Structures are given as structure tokens and as C-alpha cells.
Amino acid sequence: MIKLIETLGRTLIGFSGELGRIVLLLLATVRQALMPPLELRNTFYQMLEIGVRSLPVVVVTAIFTGMVFALQTYTGFKRFGAESVVGTVVALSMTRELGPVLTGLIVAGRAGAAMAAELGTMRVTEQIDALETLATNPVRYLIVPRFFAGMIMLPAVTIVADIIGIIGGYIVTVGLFKTSSVVYWKRTWDFLVASDIYNGLIKACFFGASIAIISCYKGFYTSGGAEGVGKATTGAVVLSSMTILISDYFLSNWLFR
């Protein structure tokens, strides 16, 4: 019994400690980010990594998501004669929800894991300590570029995912179900408002920042050699994905109500 309580207490302390360290790291990152000059080269490299190189995966995911979404809504809506609004449904769900969240999850899996592995390896091979001895702030040199890259590139990738998803929906409703392409586009643009798109991008921006901070945190505080790096990588992906899905609810509640 005592043990049980003890375990609970330890978990709680560990959790709060982790949360606290993440917030501290975030604060440190923001403080460093506000002090120019930035590590531009590094930032661009990270943008390439997070944004451009994630693009193919995101495009494939988005197009199939849009297609399957159109497929399912079409069959459903056909039952009460509302096939014409499939475009609306696909566009709204892509821009408001699926675009940001799916992109976030994919980037978390791809770039987040890479970040955690990279920083973890640097930590266990004492490269981060070496940076410190060279009077280079590791947060400034390693984390700020990733943080910025995540915040900027995730919305950029998301907007591409949005349009690709809508095109995917078009392929299915017009190509497969032979409905009018004019109706599809008309319904899409008639009911989509700019705030749908912008709020989706604000979400993506949050997701990008949290992926970067969580993955960097996991990598930065890695310990225990090669095994530790593996654990850090897994932890980074799991925690980022959870954060995305949980914060998505609260962000939606805040943005879309």
C-alpha cells in the first residue's frame, strides 16, 4: 500500500519535474531567440529538414486523407441527398482540423525523432558539453533554430496539406463519383471562410513550437548511452504526439468557438 502511494508520488514528482524543465527550456529558448543575431544557417538547415523534407510524406498523407474523407462523407451524405456539400465538409475538416493535426503528427514522427536522436547523441558523446566549453550557448546554437524552424515551417507545410487534401477530395467526388466539378469547387469556396484557414495555421504554429521544444528537451537531457538515445527518441515522438492531440482540443475550443 505504502509502495503504491510511493509509486504514485514518484510518478507525480517526475511528471511535474519534466513539465517544469520543459517550461524552463522554453523560457530559455525564448530569451535566447529574442537576442539577435540568430544562427541563420542553422535555422535554414532546420527549416529544410522540418519543412521541405517532410513535404513528400505530408503530401501523400494529405491526399489520401482527403480522398478517404470524401469517400466516406459521400457515401454517408448520399443517404440523405446532400452529396453536393462533400466539398464543404472536406474543406472545413482539412483546414480546421486534419491539416494541422496530421501534419503535426507526421513532423513529430519524422523531424521530432530526428531532433531528439541528434541532440541525444550529442549529449551522450559529450558534444554539448564541448560546446559549453567553447563558450557557445547550446540552447542558442541548437534549440533556437529548431524552435523557429518548427514554428515557421509547420504552418507552411499545413497550408500545402490543406490544399492537397481538398484536391484529394476533388479526385474522389468528381473523378470517382462523377459529380459536377463546378459544384465541388463552389461548395468548397462558398462556405470556407478565411478564419478557418488562419485558425488552422495558428494551431499548426503551436504544434510546430511544441514539437521542437519537446523533442529538443528529450534529446538535450538524454542520459545512459546509446540506449538512452533510443529512449529519448521514442519519448520525444510519444510526448509530442500526445501534446498535439491534447492541445488540439484546447486550441480548437479557444480558436473556433
Place this chain on the structure above:
Amino acid sequence: MTGISTEIKVGIFAIFAIAVLGFMTFRAGGLEWAKTRGYAVNILFNNTAGLDEKTKVKVAGIDAGVIEGIDLVKGRARVRLRLDKDIVLYKNATASIKSSGLLGDKFLSINIGTQDQPQLKDGDTIENVREVIDIDDLALHFLRFAQNFSDLTASLNDILGSEESKESVKQSIRNLKDITDSLRLGIDVNDLKLRKTLDNISSLTGSLSRLVDGSSHAVANISDFSGTLKTSGTDLVLDLNKAVREFREIVEENRPAVKSAVASLDSITGTINRGEGSIGKLVRDDKLYDSVSKAAEGLNRTLSTIDRFRTFITFQADYLTKPKGTKGQFYLTLQPSAENYYVFGVVADPAGKTGPGGELSNRVEFTAHLARRFGNAALRLGVTENTFGAGGDYFMDKDRWKISADVWDFSKNEEQAKRPHVKVGMNYFVFKDIFLSAGMDNILNKKGRGGYLGVGVRFEDEDFKYLLGSMSLAK
């Protein structure tokens, strides 16, 4: 991809993303300011009926602009439209609110008017507005109409009721008969023409009656008319009588003139019927019919009067100390208005009654009361347990307490009864629907005197009410 620097790749991607974002927001209507502005026109509505900012404005079903803003101006809604530049409206343009689509989305439809009128400029107001028809308003009109109509018939009844006026009416009918006789003699020659005239008149009056039905203006006139009739009815009939007599004299004197008058009447009604002239247009216009049929829909709403009608059902069981036994009671209270109500009840009485042959009659008895309420007190009159009876109630604490006194059986039919049956007691509502009852029964009769104690349920019944409502409509 070797040879292209990181920066270029990121840059290309950024340009692409911004282009997509720009395209999407433009299509989604987020960049209104980037489009050509067009011009603004105002419309005043009594009821915008669900119009909203950004609602589409359509001309002939094609998008022509959006609603830019809606605000209140002296209790009316001012709708500001932003129309595309190439849409031209004229002074007599009309605006109406329409709905489209599965979910009844509203849009504003504009008829651009005719080209002989001056064009509308930026900031002008469209003056012709077809308002959304408010069913409640219509129902109100009809209620007023029905009220006036019943007033009219009532006053007619008053007028025709008296002996004097009956005689006058008889007299005038006799006179009328004389006139028609004379007319017949004179007009036989023109039989064909007359028939045509009559046809015309019949279709004219048909149209007129439709006109009268639909127009609230006419309703007001009828009301005035009935008021006048009420005050000067008898005199009017006398005057009419006199007028008819004079008319007859004139007709007899001027037979040839009547003939020609009939001929010209024929030509006038013909003109009207063909839709010529302003009256003709009025009569032949289908719009009248449309508005009448819309009004008829509103009539359905008069059903809402049923809502004021309340029905209560009461079950009560009292234990009587003398004769020992339980008295079961069921009452149905119909309350058409707050002051008047009717109580119908069935009572299973342990105290039987002596029949004509001295035997105990059945113990099921009926109660029917007509009741009127004055503030906290109510008087009831009618049949109490199969005999004539009367009673009074006094209510306290928002009807939670009720003190009642009842007298019945004045003919002393009840077993061993020497005096009428008097019962005094009170009910107290413990909960909303459940009450306790207690009191003294048969106080004036020494042998029957006893106390009672009971419990009951009283609830308002909705279904029954609607059943009654539909029954009264069905007849």
C-alpha cells in the same frame, strides 16, 4: 538536388506555401478589400428574418454582392449592401428575402427594376421591399376580423329581432318584389343582355368577395359599418324602406330610362371584368388571391387559442367516519378562461340514497358544476351528487389551500336525511400535484354527521385539452 543551397530550397518552398495561402484565403473570401469595391445600397426591412453580414445578394439568382452590415434605425433594420460595380439597379428595384438550399439558407434577392427609371447611385436606398410575411400578424388580423364579423351578426340580430323592424323588413321585401315585378316587365325584352350583365356582375362580386376577405382594410371598414349599424340600425331599415318605395315610384315612372341604365351598367361591368380601368385591374389581379391564400395559412395559427384552455383531472379518495367507508371521486375541470370553469365529476359514495321504493340506490353519483371565480373565491352551482347543489371555495397561498363548503340534497333524498347535506372541508397541496383533504361531512344531519380525511391527485392534462380543441374545430 545537389547544387541547390539550403536557402534556395527553403525559399522556393516558402514562396509556394505563401502562394497557396494567398489563393485559399482569396477564394474563401478573406481578402474582400483586395477585390473591387463596387457600390453600396441601403434597404430598410421591418424584419430581416435571419439575414446576416456576408449573406449573398442575388440578382436573377446570380451572385451580385454581399450584405456589408445590418444595423437598427428607429426600430427597423437597415441592411447595407455592397454590390458589384457592373450591377445596375433602377429606382423601382425591389428587394425580398428568400431562402435556398437544404438547410434554408437565406439570401437577398433583388429585382433590378425597369430601365425607364433613374439608376440607383452609391448610398441610395431601395424603397420597394417585400417583407417576410409574419404568420402571427396574419393570425391577429383574422382574429380581429372574426370578432368584428360576430359583432356585425349580433347587431343584425338585434335589428331584425324587434317586431317593428320585422314589419319594416317585410314591407321592404314586399316593395322589392313590386320593383322586380316592374323591372321584369320592362326588361323581358332585353333578356339576353340582362343575362350577360348578370354573368358579369356575378364574376365581379366573386372577385370582390375575395378582395374583401383578404384585406385588413376591409375588415376595419366592416367593423366601422357594424358599429354604425348597431347605433342606427332600426332607423336605417326604415330609411331603406322609404328609399325602396321611392325607388319603385321612380322606376315606374322611367321605364325607358331604366332600360338604358341597365345597358350602360352592362358595358361598365364588362369593362371591369376585362381588366380595363383601375377597378378592373384591381379585381382581376391574381396577387389578391395569393395574399388571401397566404392569410388562410395564418388562420391555422388561431388554434393557439386552445393554449389558453386548461384542463385539470382530479382523483380523490376520502375516508368517511360515518358511514364508515371510502368515498372515491373523479373530477374533470375544464377551464376556458381564468374566471370560468366547469367541473364534471363521478363520485362513488358509501352513503347510498333511498330510492322511490325505499331501497338503497346505486352508489355511483354524478356532479356537474358551473363555477365562476372572483379573485380568491369561487362560486359553484349545479348538480352535486345527483341532486341540485351549490358550493363555494376560498383559495389561499397561491391556491395551495382551498376551503370549501357545499350544500346539496335539498329534497332530503339521502338515507335518514332530515336536512340538506352540508359538507365543509379543506384541501392542502403538499406537492404540486398531490393534496390532502379533511373536513366535516353532513353537518346538519345528526345521524349522518362525521369527519373525513383523504388524499388526492390533481394534474393538468395536455392531451385531453388538445382532444377537446380538435373536436370543437372538427364540428
